[in-house]
Amino acid sequence: MQRISRLKRELQLLSAEPPPGVSCWQVEGRLDELQAQIVGLSSTPYEGGVFTLEIKIPERYPFEPPKMRFLTPIYHPNIDNAGRICLDALKLPPKGAWRPSLNISTVLTSIQLLMAEPNPDDPLMADISSEFKYNKPLYLEKAKKWTTEHAIQKNKGYETEEKSSLENKNKKTAHKREALSAQENLEQSKKACM
Numbered sequence: 338m339q340r341i342s343r344l345k346r347e348l349q350l351l352s353a354e355p356p357p358g359v360s361c362w363q364v365e366g367r368l369d370e371l372q373a374q375i376v377g378l379s380s381t382p383y384e385g386g387v388f389t390l391e392i393k394i395p396e397r398y399p400f401e402p403p404k405m406r407f408l409t410p411i412y413h414p415n416i417d418n419a420g421r422i423c424l425d426a427l428k429l430p431p432k433g434a435w436r437p438s439l440n441i442s443t444v445l446t447s448i449q450l451l452m453a454e455p456n457p458d459d460p461l462m463a464d465i466s467s468e469f470k471y472n473k474p475l476y477l478e479k480a481k482k483w484t485t486e487h488a489i490q491k492n493k494g495y496e497t498e499e500k501s502s503l504e505n506k507n508k509k510t511a512h513k514r515e516a517l518s519a520q521e522n523l524e525q526s527k528k529a530c531m
Contacts, residue, residue, distance in 0.1 A: 340398050344368045347440050356446045361392070369394045373445055377488065378453045382480030383411070386488030392441065402427050402435035403444065412483035414455045414466035423461045424451055
């Protein structure tokens with residue numbers, strides 16, 4: 338009961354006063370399954386990207402941390418290919434820093450800050466971590482490329498709709514031209530007959 342009332346309060350707060358660049362909502366009305374989106378901060382390789390996360394709330398929440406993982410692929414030393422996140426706030430003590438006074442909003446904000454300031458000394462992806470430490474321009478280039486490929490909303494539906502609308506307009510114009518041309522030919526032939 339405490340878990341449900343706390344989650345309801347947290348979700349109300351998240352919808353009324355979300356942290357900048359963060360949103361969170363229930364999946365299919367379930368309180369134990371949430372999704373969130375984090376907008377990449379400016380001056381980072383994730384700028385302009387919208388990253389979706391899956392959040393699973395355990396039975397013992399808030400005494401256990403929520404399970405969070407990225408659904409959007411991201412090139413980052415502390416986030417692996419399965420989207421798992423290496424962050425103290427997502428682990429119980431003694432190895433982690435989770436405590437019941439933390440909430441989903443603070444953890445999402447911490448993840449957003451981790452995106453801006455990776456921790457290469459506690460990596461999940463050793464190769465990306467060494468790239469971050471020893472070849473930062475290459476890391477930044479790859480992270481930007483992944484962001485462009487996976488996290489920037491291209492609004493493809495609108496582009497396709499616009500393109501097909503333009504094609505339809507061109508077809509209609511072509512049909513009108515043909516009809517007018519045929520009508521002019523008919524009128525020309527009538528004049529010729531008279």
